[in-house]
Structure formats: structure tokens, C-alpha cells
Amino acid sequence: MSVFKDHKVTASELLDIIPEELLCNLSQITKVDHYTKVLHGKKLFYLLMYGILENDRLSQRSLEDTFNDPVFKLLFDLDTNESIRRSSISERLSVIDADFFKSIYEDTYNRFSKAYSVTEIEKHNLIRVDSTMVSESVGKLSEGLGHKTGKKAVKYSISFDGLLPCDVQVFTASKYGSEDIALPEAILKHVKKEANHQNIYVIDRGLQSTRNMKNFSQEGITFICRAKENRKYVELESFLTEKHGVDLDESILIKDSRVQLYTGIAIENKRGNIHFKETLLNNHFRLIVIENKLDKDKQFWFLTNNFELTAHEIAMAYRKRWDIEVFFRFIKQELNVSHLVSLNKNGMKVMIYMNLIVAMLILIYKKENKLGYKTAKRRFSMEIRNLAISMIVVHCGGDPKLFFKT
Numbered sequence: 001m002s003v004f005k006d007h008k009v010t011a012s013e014l015l016d017i018i019p020e021e022l023l024c025n026l027s028q029i030t031k032v033d034h035y036t037k038v039l040h041g042k043k044l045f046y047l048l049m050y051g052i053l054e055n056d057r058l059s060q061r062s063l064e065d066t067f068n069d070p071v072f073k074l075l076f077d078l079d080t081n082e083s084i085r086r087s088s089i090s091e092r093l094s095v096i097d098a099d100f101f102k103s104i105y106e107d108t109y110n111r112f113s114k115a116y117s118v119t120e121i122e123k124h125n126l127i128r129v130d131s132t133m134v135s136e137s138v139g140k141l142s143e144g145l146g147h148k149t150g151k152k153a154v155k156y157s158i159s160f161d162g163l164l165p166c167d168v169q170v171f172t173a174s175k176y177g178s179e180d181i182a183l184p185e186a187i188l189k190h191v192k193k194e195a196n197h198q199n200i201y202v203i204d205r206g207l208q209s210t211r212n213m214k215n216f217s218q219e220g221i222t223f224i225c226r227a228k229e230n231r232k233y234v235e236l237e238s239f240l241t242e243k244h245g246v247d248l249d250e251s252i253l254i255k256d257s258r259v260q261l262y263t264g265i266a267i268e269n270k271r272g273n274i275h276f277k278e279t280l281l282n283n284h285f286r287l288i289v290i291e292n293k294l295d296k297d298k299q300f301w302f303l304t305n306n307f308e309l310t311a312h313e314i315a316m317a318y319r320k321r322w323d324i325e326v327f328f329r330f331i332k333q334e335l336n337v338s339h340l341v342s343l344n345k346n347g348m349k350v351m352i353y354m355n356l357i358v359a360m361l362i363l364i365y366k367k368e369n370k371l372g373y374k375t376a377k378r379r380f381s382m383e384i385r386n387l388a389i390s391m392i393v394v395h396c397g398g399d400p401k402l403f404f405k406t
Contacts, residue, residue: 009365010383011379011380014361018104022104023041024042026100026103027041029103036092036096038088039084039092041097043076046076048351050075050076050384052335053377053381054381054385055336056336057339060341060342063086064084064085064086067084090347093342093344093351096346098346098350101349101354101357102349104357105357108361109164109166112164112364124200125199125200126317127160127200127202128162129157129158129160129202130157130158130183130328131156131157131171134338134340145174145177154172154345155170155182158186158356160323160324163363164360165327167189179206179207180208180212183206183212184209187221188219191221198222199222203223203321205228208225208228209263210262213261216305222304224302224303224314225302227302232261233262234260235287236257237257237258238255240256245291248312248315251291251292251300253289256286256287256311257286258285258286259285260280260281260282260283261280263278263281264277264278265279286307288301288303288315289301290311300318330359330373334377337352363376
């Protein structure tokens with residue numbers, strides 16, 4: 001029971017969304033428990049979830065202390081005689097079947113999304129897609145994206161539906177430093193998961209490749225992205241009826257046109273060198289340009305393959321892209337995503353799945369109880385600790401000293 005009387009949903013109720021039966025079934029389906037004596041998949045899941053909630057600075061050493069804490073063992077009904085070392089956690093994260101944690105993440109998202117579906121534009125769902133980077137020194141991270149500051153980095157490309165993170169990709173190969181490679185792969189992966197979807201994928205300026213936009217149109221993927229100003233194009237038709245633009249509250253719509261875009265076609269010359277020939281694509285896109293009323297030098301260019309929504313709806317859809325930036329700040333500041341607990345790609349996958357699972361629990365807790373991000377994380381953690389205290393009191397017959405003597 002929550003100590004916060006005005007709360008509609010408790011942490012305990014949300015934890016029940018991930019039933020132990022699911023963990024047991026997945027343990028049998030996946031290979032998560034092969035070749036291990038202590039850190040079975042279910043135990044590592046509980047350890048990482050509790051560790052993310054309880055530690056301001058999560059590390060393998062803090063996870064070791066957490067596992068050996070009798071309060072943690074009582075809370076999740078684990079053997080009090082078992083203990084582990086930091087090296088065991090490091091090794092286990094590097095080899096454990098990441099699909100076990102991926103399946104829990106996807107099951108949790110599906111359960112929540114059915115109860116909290118978000119339809120922001122009639123007949124359409126906005127899916128914000130963006131990436132965030134986490135860096136470590138070159139000596140620590142064996143595989144990662146090259147970085148000019150003398151560090152290597154891992155890139156997490158996340159799809160976000162406005163309330164919950166609905167997909168994630170982990171990239172460490174150097175080619176994924178370009179968003180024109182990472183984001184299309186993340187979007188195509190998400191599209192394959194949702195049959196007959198009517199999603200609109202909202203993307204920042206990182207994606208500029210005309211070829212990617214062409215591919216999206218051929219695959220039936222609707223997108224809205226921010227284009228670089230003064231991009232070269234050919235105007236085929238203008239949808240504006242007013243010469244001096246259309247008032248959009250804080251901005252003025254100065255262009256809404258059907259256009260063709262240029263792209264570069266790779267050509268190999270006689271010497272074997274590659275150069276790019278500028279070519280006009282046959283595909284039609286929509287270019288929308290809005291101008292800030294207070295600063296007329298400040299313009300926003302948007303490209304989309306949607307010709308049904310109004311220009312104002314498209315501009316407002318892009319504005320909601322900011323939700324994913326807020327989400328990134330939340331998971332980095334409150335859930336330790338800015339710090340790599342594992343330097344192995346398999347371990348990175350496990351950790352991001354676990355962080356997103358915990359993030360979803362807190363986000364639903366935040367939404368239902370009408371709280372801010374920091375308050376929701378703090379109160380959710382407090383409820384878990386209060387639950388543990390209650391179990392200790394029951395376990396020792398009202399005298400907590402008896403529990404800590406065992």
C-alpha cells in the first residue's frame with residue numbers, strides 16, 4: 001500500500017505488470033539460465049531493476065553490494081546464503097541472453113500501450129525517433145563509435161510514442177555515427193513490428209538523405225523531418241492561397257509546396273575514383289517553411305511525404321518531437337543511462353532494456369499520480385523501500401533487529 005494517500009496507482013501494482021510467471025516462462029524459452037549457478041535471468045532482472053531504482057550512481061560494485069543486501073533478498077524471495085562478486089556480474093552481463101530482457105521490455109510495453117494508447121492526430125500516431133550518445137574513454141570501451149574527443153561512444157536510437165519508449169537499437173559500429181544510417185534502420189525495425197500501422201515518424205535534422213526519404217515513401221512510411229534551410233529543390237505546385245503568408249499563432253507560414261529534391265548519384269570515373277552527380281528525383285515531397293514572427297531571420301524548413309494534414313498540423317506534430325528530448329534527459333539524469341555499467345555490447349543491450357523497463361514503470365506512475373519526473377522516481381523508490389520494511393517487520397515478528405542478526 002502506498003504511503004501517499006492521494007496516489008491512484010502504487011509501485012507495487014505496477015510491478016505486478018511484470019508477473020513472475022512471465023520471467024519463468026522466458027527462462028525456459030530463452031537460453032538465459034545456461035551455464036550459471038547463481039545469477040539466473042530472473043535474479044539478474046530483479047537485481048538490475050532494484051539497483052537502477054536505489055543507486056544514484058549505478059556500477060558493478062554497487063550491484064554487488066545490492067545483491068548481497070539481505071533487504072534485497074527478502075524483497076524478491078532469494079536465498080539469503082547466496083553471494084556474488086563484481087567480476088561475476090561483469091562476466092554475466094557480457095554473455096547472458098539479451099533476448100530474455102528484450103522480451104520482458106516488449107511485453108511490458110505492449111501491456112502498457114493497450115491501457116494507455118496515445119493517438120495525437122486523428123487516425124495517426126506520432127512516433128518520435130532520435131538518438132542519444134554515451135561515451136567512455138578509448139581504453140575502456142573495446143567497440144564503439146569513434147569520437148573526436150579521444151573517447152568512444154555507444155549510440156541508443158529510440159522510438160518514443162509520446163508516453164513510452166516503443167523500440168530501441170544499440171549501435172557501436174563506426175558507420176552508425178551518421179544519423180542518416182542509424183535512424184532509417186531504427187525506423188524500419190519499428191515498422192516491421194507494427195502491421196497495418198498509421199504512424200507518422202518525426203525526425204530531427206540528423207536525417208537529411210534524399211535517398212532515405214525516397215525509400216520511406218516506397219515503403220509506405222510517413223515521415224516529417226526538419227530540413228536544412230535553403231535546401232535545393234524544384235517547386236511543382238504551391239498550396240498557399242495568400243501572398244503574404246498564413247498566420248500560425250507564433251509563426252507565419254510562408255511556403256507550403258509540392259517539390260522535387262536533388263540527390264547525388266555515385267559515379268566511378270576511368271581512374272576508379274567516385275564522384276557524385278546531382279540528380280533530380282522523380283518522387284514528390286512537401287516542403288513547409290514557417291517564419292518566426294519576432295525574428296524574421298529565423299525560419300524552420302520541414303519536409304514530409306504527407307499531403308493530407310494541414311501545414312499547421314505538421315508544424316505542431318514536429319513541435320511534439322521535443323518529448324523525446326525530455327525523455328532522454330530523464331533517463332540520463334534519473335536512471336543513470338549516461339553511465340555505462342557494462343562495456344560489452346551484449347551488456348549494453350541488457351542495461352538499456354532494463355533502463356527502459358524501469359522508465360516505463362515510472363512514467364506510468366508519473367502520469368497516473370500527476371507528478372513530475374524527479375518526484376515520480378523518488379516516490380516510486382520510497383514505496384519499494386517501504387514495501388521491503390513491511391516485509392521485514394512481518395518476517396521478524398515486529399522486531400527488525402532479529403532480521404539483521406540472521
